[in-house]
Each structure stands twice: as structure tokens, then as C-alpha cells.
Amino acid sequence: MSRVSGTESTAKRARLSPEERRKQLIGVGHEMLRERPLGDITVAAVTAQAGVSRALLFHYFPTLEDYHRAILHNANAELLDHVRPNPALAPLDMLRDSMERFIGYVEHNQTAYHAMLRGPASASPVVVEQAEDTRGKIAEMLFAVVPIDAADPDRPRLELAVRGWIAYLEQVVLTWLAEPTITREQLIDLFVRSLPALTLTPQIAAILATDLPEISPPATE
Structure with a gap:
């Protein structure tokens, strides 16, 4: 048999x-x-x-490096699918929804995500290449929602700022998962508020200015 x-x-x-x-x-x-x-x-x-x-x-x-590159490309494509903005939502809700799904994705893939961003492999050229490619694609998603023309002379500065914001999200979510000192909703608020703060862009601030909640410190006993 x-x-x-x-x-x-x-x-x-x-x-x-x-x-x-x-x-x-x-x-x-x-x-x-x-x-x-x-x-x-x-x-x-x-x-x-x-x-x-x-x-x-x-x-x-x-x-083996080629195989690792293909694995990372596949994993990053999965992440991009998870955070892709929902066009049916208003801009603020769209960003909050994407941040919620981003946190959920990292939460369920914490071992791999931590290893790629903070482990020994994080310095590997293959990992760096794939991480940068993913940040670039997430930035493209954001610029598809925010009406800032590609010919705008301020666009290069904004692209750098947005990439920095994405790297900030990556590190903060890992720190939060290891030590959740604030609530999930507070983390989402922090991510949403940090975007206009880092980019210093009136257009982004205006889009996200609709009833943003105040960030309150965690309750203490």
C-alpha cells in the first residue's frame, strides 16, 4: 500500500x-x-x-538567496493585500482601516516580521531590497489617495517623509506587540496623527482633520 x-x-x-x-x-x-x-x-x-x-x-x-528573495516577495505581496486602502471609505476611515489591518497582519506574522526588521537577517541585501520595495509600494498606495500631483515640486520631500513614516510604523508596532502599554485604538490614533506630523503637509492634514480623537494617556490605578 x-x-x-x-x-x-x-x-x-x-x-x-x-x-x-x-x-x-x-x-x-x-x-x-x-x-x-x-x-x-x-x-x-x-x-x-x-x-x-x-x-x-x-x-x-x-x-538559496534567489529562493529567499522569492519567499520575501510573496510575503510582502500578502502584506500589501492586507493594507490596501478600501476606496469605499472616507480618507480618514480608510487610513484607520489600513492601520488596523496592518497591525493585525504583523500580529499574526510576528516571528517573521521581527526577524526581518530586527533580527540578523535584517542587514541582508535581499531583506533590505524587499523591505524598501514594500515601503515604496505602500507609499504609492497613499499617494493614490492623497491628491498631491507627481509633478509637485514638494513631491520628493513628501516621498521621503512617507517612507520614514512607514519605517516608523514597522518599529512601533513591534515594540507595542512586545509591550502593549497603550490600547490598540490608541496605537491606531498614534499612527494616523503621526502621518501629517511627519510630512508637514497641509493637504494630508486637511484630509485627516475630521474629528481626530484626542490621544489620552493610559489609565493608571
């Missing part, structure tokens, strides 16, 4: 198209990334988990 099962399993693997096989291997690595640092996703670990040979893995990814 075990021989038949093994034969059937091999046949099923053989029926995958090259694109399907590549996606499968990336998916295996992505799931592993949820539970361990990128540096612990080794060739031996992946091939054992996926039930494939080293030769097959390297057929689709010339080096």
Missing part, C-alpha cells in the same frame, strides 16, 4: 506545471517563514518539507 501511495504522490508532483511547481515551493517557504527566521529556511529544511530534491529546488531557484 505504501508503495502505491508513494507512486501516486510522485505522479501528482510530476503533473504540476513549472509555474505551479514554482508557486508550490515558494508557498512552502512562505509558510516556514511564519514560524522561523529567514536564515533558518535552509535547503535541507525546504526539501524535506516539500518532499523534493535539492536539484529540483535549484532548478527553479539558482541560489
